[in-house]
Amino acid sequence: MKKSALILFLFAFLLISCADTTSQKETTTTDESPTNSFGLVIHGGAGTILKKNLTPELEAQYKETLEKAAKKGYDILKNGGTSLDAVEQTIHILENSPLFNAGKGAVFANNGKNELDASIMEGKTLNAGAVAGVTNLKNPISAARKVMENSDHVLLARKGAEEFSAAQGLEVVDTSYFFTENRYNSLLKAKNKNEKDKAASLDPYIKDYKYGTVGCVALDKNGNLAAGTSTGGMTNKKWSRIGDSPIIGAGTYANNKTCAVSGTGHGEYFIRANVAYDISALMEYKGLSLQEASKEVIQNKLKNMGGDGGIIAIDAKGNLVAEFNTPGMYRAMVDENGTVTVGIYKE
């Protein structure tokens, strides 16, 4: 009797262990099978972007530039290039276009200048670099990369950042390079609105402002993630205001263990909600998927705080995400097959 009970017990134990191994194997296989072995997502800003406010010509221009940028990044990744190169060079296309609030198309600060911020992060090493308040660098994203690779620091600001970047051989331009009529008119409008509204807060112009920051996240064939963000910040900003874009963890974050994230929206909220890092942390510590973590942070946490905006993200398995709580976000995704999906409005 005792012996048969023991045999029964051993048999049951064996069965349970087998079942356990099978289920573990299944989970591991699912976890390891990638959605895309490489890929990338870009954004060109989120905000009150409504179809009725965009002419068909302008809409076509946005789509064309987004597609061109996404394809540039794709080609780099397809040819075995690094996610860092893909992020930097894709962002160059967006920075060099007057359509977006970064580089050439940067918005004006209250003092009539363009003060640019950018950051970049590498998921493999957790190295990062950023510049803030630079006024004469054609491509701030490259300055951020130089800070990451050739300095002992993470964030350099204003004159010092400009001197460092020039010494690194980056292209310096006359400040007039950043003049665009549209952006200048937006500054005049914002100033006028602020004068009418005597409240000393930043709110009067922020609420109806269209965020136009640019960003890119990428996964390369070696499984390395990278994220970058570049912006002119907020129209009519004062007192050397710096937003979330050059703040690692707020506007940009990348970690090979989890994901790469770039944000756009009302920077003060992104800084306080630690948006980009929070998405990574939810994945790392709570086991949420990229989609779940992004939704939680953008649609619940950020929204409940009153923050407008969105993010693009990619995880180590090549899942691609664009999540925003505004009516629109300029965006494009490209998978390992080279299929580009461009979007502007909610649906």
Ligand code: ASP
């Ligand atoms: N996040 C940027 C900032 O606050 C603005 C934007 O996304 O357009 O500086």
